[in-house]
Amino acid sequence: MAVQLSTALAIYFVIWWVSLFLTLPFGVRSQHEEGGGAPGTDPGAPVLTGMKRKLVWTTIISAIIYGLGLAAYHAGYLSLERLSRLMGMPF
Numbered sequence: 685m686a687v688q689l690s691t692a693l694a695i696y697f698v699i700w701w702v703s704l705f706l707t708l709p710f711g712v713r714s715q716h717e718e719g720g721g722a723p724g725t726d727p728g729a730p731v732l733t734g735m736k737r738k739l740v741w742t743t744i745i746s747a748i749i750y751g752l753g754l755a756a757y758h759a760g761y762l763s764l765e766r767l768s769r770l771m772g773m774p775f
Contacts, residue, residue, distance in 0.1 A: 687757070695753075700746040707738045707745065 712730045715721030756762040
């Protein structure tokens with residue numbers, strides 16, 4: 685059961701994208717929470733987002749999730765046949 689490189693990259697990209705949206709809210713402080721802000725801006729706008737740190741954490745988290753999924757796939761715990769049986773759908 686070999687996974688093609690294009691399929692592996694596509695799956696990793698989807699996991700990375702979902703992980704990015706999971707990590708975005710962490711550590712963000714709004715202008716209102718900081719006690720100030722530029723006049724005319726939304727008080728809920730972030731002061732500093734820390735995107736470099738979030739991109740690194742997103743890559744680490746998605747690599748771990750992808751690795752666990754790939755290990756489960758190669759161990760036989762994750763397959764289309766098994767998933768279709770669990771969902772009650774004929775394959």
